[in-house]
Structures are given as structure tokens and as C-alpha cells.
Amino acid sequence: MEAVEHSDHSPALGQGVGYGIVLGLGGVFALGMILVTFILRRYNRELQTSEMFNTAGRTVKSGLVAAAVVSSWTWAATLLQSTGVCYRYGVSGPFWYASGATVQILLFATLAIELKRRAPNAHTYLEIIKARYGTFAHIVFLVFGLATNILVSLMLIVGGSATVNALTGMHTIAAIYLLPVGVVAYTLVGGLKATILTDWAHTFILLIIIIVFSLTAYASHDVLGSPGAVYDLLVQAAARHPVEGNKDGSYLTMQSREGAIFFVINIVGNFGTVFLDNGYYNKAIAASPVHALPGYIIGGLCWFAIPWLTATTMGLAALAMENTPWFPTFPDRMSDADVSAGLVLPYAAVALLGKGGAVGTLLIVFMAVTSATSSQLIAVSTICTYDLYRTYFNPAASGRRLIYMSHAVVVGYGIFIATFSVGLWYAGISMGYLYLMMGVIISAAVLPATLTLIWAGQNKWAASLSPILGLACALIAWLVTAKRECGNLGVECTGSNNPMLAGNVTALLAPIPLIAIFTLIFGLDKYDWKSMMAIRRGDDHDIAVSAGLDDIEEIPGQQQNTESNGSGSGSAAFEEEQKKLARAGKISKTATVVLTLAFLVLWPMPMYGSGYIFSKPFFTGWVTVGIIWIFCSFIGVGLFPVFESRATLVRTVRNIYRDLTGRSHPRTINAQQLVGGEGSKAPTPGDATPTNEKKGGKEVVGAA
Secondary structure: OOOOOOOOOOOOOOHHHHHHHHHHHHHHHHHHHHHHHHHHHHHHOOOOOHHHHHHHHHOEOHHHHHHHHHHHHOOHHHHHHHHHHHHHHOOHHHHHHHHHHHHHHHHHHHHHHHHHHHOOOOOOHHHHHHHHHOHHHHHHHHHHHHHHHHHHHHHHHHHHHHHHHHHHOOOHHHHHHHHHHHHHHHHHHHHHHHHHHHHHHHHHHHHHHHHHHHHHHHHHOOOOOOHHHHHHHHHHHHHHOOOOOEHHHOOOEOOEHHHHHHHHHHHHHHHHHHHOOHHHHHHHHHEOHHHHHHHHHHHHHHHHHHHHHHHHHHHHHHHHHOOOOOOOOOOOOOOHHHHHOOOHHHHHHHHHHHHHHHHHHHHHHHHHHHHHHHHHHHHHHHHHHHHHHHHHHOOOOEHHHHHHHHHHHHHHHHHHHHHHHHHHHHHOOOHHHHHHHHHHHHHHHHHHHHHHHHOOOOOHHHHHHHHHHHHHHHHHHHHHHHHHHHOOOOHHHHOOHHHHHHHHHHHHHOHHHHHHHHHHHHOOOOOOOHHHHOOOOOEOHHHHHHOOOOOHHHOOOOOOOOHHHOOHHHHHHHHHHHHHHHHHHHHHHHHHHHHHHHHHHHOHHHHHHHOOEOOHHHHHHHHHHHHHHHHHHHHHHHHHHHHHOHHHHHHHHHHHHHHHOOOOOHHHHHHHHHHHOOOOOOOOOOOOOHHHHHHHHHHHHHHO
8 A cells, every 4th residue: 555645744624625626626527517507508408419419419519529629628637647757857858748739639630620521410439430341340440449438538537636636635445436536427427518617617727827937937936936946956967966977967958768658659659549448429419510720720829839839937936946845755856756747747836835825736736637537438428328328229319319328338337437436546647557558558549549430441351450469469568568568567667758769659550560461461441431321310309399499400409410411401511611621631631741741750859869958048938938828828718718709708698687587488588589580679570480489498498
């Protein structure tokens, strides 16, 4: 047990604060989302159908898509692991972390467009695998997809609970079980729409706290207070503890051998956690077709500043202040176990801002853990509902039955993941270990999954067998390297950089020769993309009837249910949508190539190759760019979603006021919206009959 409890130092906050934030704040968000869901039903005619629960009606705009992407990609690891690599390797760590995990989001934008274009009715990417290759490939990717979600969920809960324990003394097991409670509650009530709205709220708060931390460290702190002061303290820190493998042992250089190894592991592992995590496909599916591309590009660019600036601020603050009495471990340095557990950020925050820093850290970790966990809950519930239950057990499942399954999986998965996390805690497996290992386990499926959507030539055997054989090769490379490096297969040895590097790189690259071999053996496929178009949405007519509706298409988000087959009245709209998506696809390919080259080659490589050690003015500029970037991120995913939805917000507030003051009943409000178009003040004469008005009213009364 001693190996798992990470610190003997007394926590900065009391257990009451820990329980208050974990339970209290979780409860506030849950109640808030329940209220929002009620308002949307009462004033915006949003009925909780299976489609709405799992796809948010496929109408989400780019600002909210960007906020959801940022929130889903801001795990506990984003804040804690990135700060840890900064503490270990200096300024290179945060940049390698941020750039090595931004490119996947940018590249995924292309995949998001292809998904919208080729399979407009899909709920998961696994449905696309099934439609193209059949049952065997579907089951293979089902295993890899669920393994991805489980690994990510474990990292979130294990990393989050370790931080709560370090800051408040709250028992780790209590934190593990209580962290998901509020998330399960609001996900259960509001589905994907609630997840996306809370993603925005969490991201908003998170960015404000990061801005406070960075301005404190670089502008107002007594010991630090300016980039120049931080620079001087880092030079002293390097003299005391030079970094092995860094140019001249400095913390202020991009040339870091271990940092570069981490970069490769990071970029490989993150391909798996984006391209195989159904949560990202959920966001693409939820996006209105024209908003998918800008949503992912804005999201990727805004996300970059979060780990880069957070880690550059807090990791360097820890190095600068660890020999002062304000640092929790003083007079000792942090142990390797503490760093791996993700405790650099909380310790630096306590040194920087005392109890206020501890509360701030607790809040941002809570936000990161809960928002990303809600994404995982929806991802797993969608897979289990559509890829397991509807595909293999009940193909004719009604909308009500599909919602029941989604609810059951959300609760069941929350309990399962907490219990699994307890097992890892007892085994001494940290968040850092899981982060490095995930690529070994899942990345062999990245290339076959990607080619499913972008290459008509991949045959089903190449798609099905290359992930299995690639995983076997990766495990062999990982464990053989560990055995050769230090002669045993313990957690410490298998978790070191070289074995993880070998396993991660093998996992991602092994499918390249494997796919080529299976293509030679079984020949090129000549896929026509038609079976993906045949994927059907959930049948929610039973829910519509119970709400007093004769026509399911009166519910927002359901209107395109029959359009995507290109027939009937929706054909012209569908063709127009396809043209827009084809154009967006061309833009996304160009944009992602340019941005990827910028982040991975043009920006960092000259500094790495030259071994440049930052001068004081250069370091000041480096930090200034980070601070400007985080403010741009705040505008992009904090303020822009509000601006983009201003018409809906104004209309909803006006309708609430009219309802509360007795000037108009929701029945009348919704009849007007249904008949005269969204946002209209009165029905257009001749556009509808009184029964239609009544129908709109009945729907909302029944729903609310």
C-alpha cells in the first residue's frame, strides 16, 4: 500500500473541501443540466428521443463543437501529465505534449467530414465498420474501441482521485467512487446535448483559472512575478539538478533526448485515443454538417494553449520554487512516484497561491475529469446501445427501448470504471503509466479504422487481422525491450521510456506492412460506399406518439431522418449538403497538412536541431505568446459559442419571461415556432391549421 500513497506531506485543504467540491459541485452541475434540459423541452420543443440522447439532434454549431472537442481532449492527463514532463525535461516537455496531441485533432477534422459525407445516419464509427466489412471486423474494432474508452476513463479517474487525495486528504477510494456520481446524473438526464453544454461550462471555468495561474506566476507573484525572474531561477535549478540528455543540462532548451522520446510516445498513443475513441465521432455526428470542419479546427488550435501554457507555467514554477519553504515537499525534491502520479501541478499551485492555488487546481482537475468522463459515458453507451444491443440482440428496438439501454449502460459503466480504478490503485498503477501504455494496447487499429473511411481498396481481411497482429507485435516489442533493459517486467521497468517507445511505435506502424501483405493476398477491395448510406437512425415514433405527436419530424433534429437516402422531398437538400461537405473535405485536407507541418516540423525542429538554449528575452517572448494564445482560446471556445447561439439564447430568455409573467403559455409559444418557423413571433396565415398548433402544444406539455 505504501507504494500507492504518494506523499507524507499534509494536504493543503481539509477533507471537507474535497467532499464539498466533488459532491457539491457535481450536484450543482447535475441540477443545472436537469434545469437546462427542462427548459429546452418546454420552450424549444426538444423531446428526449433516442436520437436526441445519442446525437444531440445532429444540429450543434461550430463554437459548441469546438468547446466539446477541447473539453473531451482536456483530461486529467492534459493538465497533470504535461506539467510532469515539464518538471522532468524543462520547456520542451509542454511543447512536445501540446503539439504531439494537437495534430490528431486537426487530422481528425478530415475524418469527421468523411463520416458526415459517407454515413450521415451513423451513431458510431463501429456501425461504419459493420456496414463495410461485416461481423468479424465489427467485433475486432468493438474490442479496440471499448478498450480505448476504458483506458481513457481509467486515466481520468485514477489521475483525478490522486490529485483530490493529495490536495485534501480525502481517501482515494472515496474520490474514485464519488467523482463520477454527478457526471452520471446529468448525462443520464440530458444525453449528448447535456454533455456538450457542460463541456462548454467546464472549459469556460478551466480557462479562467489557467489565466489566473499564468498571470500570477509571470506578473504578480512575490518570488516569481516576471518571466525574467522565472528564467533566473531556472538557471539556478539547472545548476543544482542538471537534466540528463538536455543540452548543457538546461531546462531552457528544446534539445532534450528524453523529451524527444516522450514526444514520439505521446504522438503515437494519442492517435489511438482520438481515432479510436467514439467520443470524437460523437462530436462529429452531433455537429451540423457545415459546422464539423470549423468546430474541429477551432477546437484543435484552442486546445494547444491549454497544456502548453499550463505546463510551462506550473512545471517551471515547481522547478523554480521547490527549494523554498512554500513548496509542499521542501526541503526534499519531488519523488518520481509523485511526479508520475501527476502531483507537480497541485504542489506548484500550493507554492504559488497557497490554499487558493489548491482550490483552483482542485477545480480545474474536477472540470477536466468530469467533462471528459461524460464524453466517455456517452461514447460507451452509444456503442453498447447501437453496436451491441440493436445490432445483435434486438434489431427492431423501439426508441424508448434504445433510451432505456443508453441509461442502463451509463449507470453500469460508471460503476464498472470506478471499481476497475480501485483495482489499479491497489496495484500501484498510476495515471502516467496508463498514459504511456495506451498506445501499445490500441494504436494497431488506428490505420485500418482510418482507411475504412478514406480508401475504397482496403479489404475486410486487411481491416480485421492487421489490428490483432499489430497488437501482438507491439506487446512483444514492449516486453522484450523491458526485459533487455532491466531484466524484469515490473511496473517501473515496463513503464520506462524505451520499452514504451518500442511498443507504441510498433503498434502504430505494424499495420502498414500487414495491410500491404493482406492486400496482396486477398486483392484490392472495390467498395462503392453505398452500404454506409444504408445505416438507419433509431425509430422514435413510440416516443413521439406518447408525447402527443403524429409526426416525428416535428421534433427538432429529426427532420432529416429520411433525407439522406437522396430520395423524396429531401433529395435537393441532401445533394446541397453533400456539395458543402465535399468542399469542406478539400479545405480540411489542406489545412491539416499545413498545421501539422507547422506544429511538428517548422516550429520545433530548428530549435531542437540547433540545441538553442533560450535567452531571457526569447523566454519572455515564449511565455508572452502562450498567454496571448490562451486569451484567444478563451474567445474561441468560451465566448464564441455564446455569440453563435445568441439568437436562440435571446428567444429562450424571452419565452421564459413571457411564461413566468403569464403573458404566453409554452403551448402558444411552440405553436408559433412550429408554424411560423423558428423564432417567428406569430403564425403565418394559411401556413397551418389549428390542430397543428394544438399538436405543438401537446408535444411540449407531454415532454415537460
